[in-house]
Amino acid sequence: xxxxxxxxxxxxxxxxxxxxxxxxxxxxxxxxxxxxxxxxxxxxxxxxxxxxxxxxxxxxxxxxxxxxxxxxxxxxxxxxxxxxxxxxxxxxxxxxxxxxxxxxxxxxxxxxxxxxxxxxxxxxxxxxxxxxxxxxxxxxxxxxxxxxxxxxxxxxxxxxxxxxxxxxxxxxxxxxxxxxxxxxxxxxxxxxxxxxxxxxxxxxxxxxxxxxxxxxxxxxxxxxxxxxxxxxxxxxxxxxxxxxxxxxxxxxxxxxxxxxxxxxxxxxxxxxxxxxxxxxxxxxxxxxxxxxxxxxxxxxxxxxxxxxxxxxxxxxxxxxxxxxxxxxxxxxxxxxxxxxxxxxxxxxxxxxxxxxxxxxxxxxxxxxxxx
Numbered sequence: 001x002x003x004x005x006x007x008x009x010x011x012x013x014x015x016x017x018x019x020x021x022x023x024x025x026x027x028x029x030x031x032x033x034x035x036x037x038x039x040x041x042x043x044x045x046x047x048x049x050x051x052x053x054x055x056x057x058x059x060x061x062x063x064x065x066x067x068x069x070x071x072x073x074x075x076x077x078x079x080x081x082x083x084x085x086x087x088x089x090x091x092x093x094x095x096x097x098x099x100x101x102x103x104x105x106x107x108x109x110x111x112x113x114x115x116x117x118x119x120x121x122x123x124x125x126x127x128x129x130x131x132x133x134x135x136x137x138x139x140x141x142x143x144x145x146x147x148x149x150x151x152x153x154x155x156x157x158x159x160x161x162x163x164x165x166x167x168x169x170x171x172x173x174x175x176x177x178x179x180x181x182x183x184x185x186x187x188x189x190x191x192x193x194x195x196x197x198x199x200x201x202x203x204x205x206x207x208x209x210x211x212x213x214x215x216x217x218x219x220x221x222x223x224x225x226x227x228x229x230x231x232x233x234x235x236x237x238x239x240x241x242x243x244x245x246x247x248x249x250x251x252x253x254x255x256x257x258x259x260x261x262x263x264x265x266x267x268x269x270x271x272x273x274x275x276x277x278x279x280x281x282x283x284x285x286x287x288x289x290x291x292x293x294x295x296x297x298x299x300x301x302x303x304x305x306x307x308x309x310x311x312x313x314x315x316x317x318x319x320x321x322x323x324x325x326x327x328x329x330x331x332x333x334x335x336x337x338x339x340x341x342x343x344x345x346x347x348x349x350x351x352x353x354x355x356x357x358x359x360x361x362x363x364x365x366x367x368x369x370x371x
Contacts, residue, residue: 019356022356026346027298027346031296034340034342035335037338039052056313057317059321060312070316071202073315074208074311075208076211079290080263080293081291081293081304082304083135083262085300086262090251092255096142097161097286100267100287101135102165103138106168106267108130110176112190112194113176113187116194127268127272137260139257139261141160142260143255144256171278176188178277190276190277195276197273211266222301234251267282295343314336315332318330
């Protein structure tokens, strides 16, 4: 311990853990409170909360099949959450990742069909680039509007998500439509050689690995590079960042474009690994669930990984809950909504507890639970 924390040893280790415990304890407490409130709601409709959570566990993690289903659903959530988490480091609340996902999927499908006949590695790479470019341009425009025209990024990103979905429907039902798709308009299906397969030994596509790698690289960008350091400064105080000579505008546009690129990549993976073509199923709500994932993870790219798996498991249990408990499939959405409300409310508790601030431990004048 002295080698890791200096001559002070265990006291320094305790302080190190205390400073980092707040970001874990408060979201965990908010998650528990949200689930408790949801239990009251379930009890009021005459169902057993214990049976509900038991069914939810079985549907999400109770078997190897359930675990694989949860991991498959977590793959797009990893990238969708990064669309929220990266701009948040600049103090921006971007909630329109759904739009970048659907446009990324359409762009990838169009490129995949256009390059039919080319080597698979080139086509898949081109699809990934097209998906990221479409999402990056879409969310990057949100950052540009925020910095250069002072348009609120929360409102603009949400409205642009609806525009993106409408644009996707127009393209899929119009110039990109496969004539063979009758009841469910879609683009022409990708050839099997252009599809992304599963991880060996698992019924989970490679998008999960891509999402995890993206989270790791995002953490490195935020914590270990000068661009991440500049973003944290700008997120704390834009005026101070400008006084220090930081190029705030390019930072905002760059980080929002990168965030949108990750969401667009999620759309590409849905097309290349799950759907096989672009259709209305691209608007599956992953962009909105990604908001909850990012907030529950405190916008920490590494924390997004376990949180996305947890939310993926909750999503995966919806069908089993519907069959076993005669509850709507949207029950899990109500749970997510309650958790999100509690998460937002819990923001008021950060910095209020002496136990998490070692700088105040030596001040007996401050009672416990105050800053």
